[in-house]
Amino acid sequence: MEIFGLNFAPANVPLRRRLQTLAATAWIISFAFGNIIGYILAAIILLFIPWLRIPLFIYFFFMYCDRNSCIEGGRSEKYTKWMRNCIWWHYFRDYFPIKLVKTKDLDPSRNYLFCSFPHGVLSTGIFCAFGTDVLKCQELFPGLDFRLLTLEQHFSVPILRELPASFGCCSASAASLEYLMSNKPDQRPGVNIIPKQGNAPVLVVGGASEALHCKPGTYRLVLRRRKGFLRLALKHGTPLVPVISFGETDLYDQINNPEGSLLRKLQNKWQKITGIAPVLALGRGIFQYTFGIVPHRKPITVVVGAPLEIPKIENPNQDEIDEYHEKFTQLLINLFESEKSKYLIDHERISLTFE
Numbered sequence: 001m002e003i004f005g006l007n008f009a010p011a012n013v014p015l016r017r018r019l020q021t022l023a024a025t026a027w028i029i030s031f032a033f034g035n036i037i038g039y040i041l042a043a044i045i046l047l048f049i050p051w052l053r054i055p056l057f058i059y060f061f062f063m064y065c066d067r068n069s070c071i072e073g074g075r076s077e078k079y080t081k082w083m084r085n086c087i088w089w090h091y092f093r094d095y096f097p098i099k100l101v102k103t104k105d106l107d108p109s110r111n112y113l114f115c116s117f118p119h120g121v122l123s124t125g126i127f128c129a130f131g132t133d134v135l136k137c138q139e140l141f142p143g144l145d146f147r148l149l150t151l152e153q154h155f156s157v158p159i160l161r162e163l164p165a166s167f168g169c170c171s172a173s174a175a176s177l178e179y180l181m182s183n184k185p186d187q188r189p190g191v192n193i194i195p196k197q198g199n200a201p202v203l204v205v206g207g208a209s210e211a212l213h214c215k216p217g218t219y220r221l222v223l224r225r226r227k228g229f230l231r232l233a234l235k236h237g238t239p240l241v242p243v244i245s246f247g248e249t250d251l252y253d254q255i256n257n258p259e260g261s262l263l264r265k266l267q268n269k270w271q272k273i274t275g276i277a278p279v280l281a282l283g284r285g286i287f288q289y290t291f292g293i294v295p296h297r298k299p300i301t302v303v304v305g306a307p308l309e310i311p312k313i314e315n316p317n318q319d320e321i322d323e324y325h326e327k328f329t330q331l332l333i334n335l336f337e338s339e340k341s342k343y344l345i346d347h348e349r350i351s352l353t354f355e
Contacts, residue, residue: 007289020095023088025286025294030163031122032293035153035276038160056158063158070155070165071176073183073199074147077192080168081133089132096251096300098128100135103335104306106241107198108143111181112307113233114202116243117221117332119210121252121281125245125300130202131167135302138194145185145196149176149203151275172203174232181236202243203229208277212257212267213355216250217346219336220353223329230325237312242305242332246343251295255280301343305335329354 030037045052069075106112116126129135131148138144148164152171155161170176185196204210206222213220233240257264257280270278285292308331313320333352340347 020091023091024095034160035157038157042158070171074168074170083166084133089134093134098300100129101303102140109197111199113238114241116204119204119206120248123204125302129302143197144200147201181238211277233310234313234316239307241307245302247300250298252281252283
């Protein structure tokens, strides 16, 4: 139904689809604006709610004591299982919908580094696939302890820091990767409900820079200058697993921001200061399909490829890093080209581009 140029959803939409839309809306609000919300809530309590100040100060002390958990493996499964399996995320999964596909079995006794592309606006597919358990990642890859990596500053935000922590997320810093690559999951009784043998951190390599390139039907990856993850993988001999989220870039368009434009310069400046890309995303609304911040209902298929074996080199030189960077890039291209016809419309004209 169209009114004043707005394409509204019909009134008889089933409750199940309404709940799916609500789940997607809550996701984008909490993860895109969570930092701002957390600071505002803390300020409101300090300024206007005296009876909550003491509990907030106690919480600040807890934050201080817990400050290193995001670089030391994150919260254990006994603290994350409920959130990762909450029915809310089933509605979220079905909104798009999102699927997880395995192309190769992995040895559960080894550590791996999952390298995910593209970032999209918010890495929606990767969050659902490995930040939650609703796509059965632990059944597809038994024995692996998946840890989604995100910016460390998210764990410094009062109150809302508990959201990424409740999924077992860890910092994307070098210190965090070092810890996960050099250790195995905690084997103490009661820590992990399902026995885990190997760590599998999931890194969105392109990060915030890649988000600014996100456009429907394009796969423009920031990889050429990203080599730090390769250095760490070589240091620990950790295999690299390519992961591609087909459809991730179709969830949003964004306001035109070509390289060199004033808007892009401002976005790049903000990203350098905060680490967060201020993407001006164009989606749909809750009750209408014309504009808004809710992602479009577009399918996402997260495909996990075969790992690239990496030798253990304590102090790799630049030539060794470049050699395996090229091998990984080619492995990623091969995975994309072999799988794209299954998941992309008009796949003949779509290919990976790098910067």
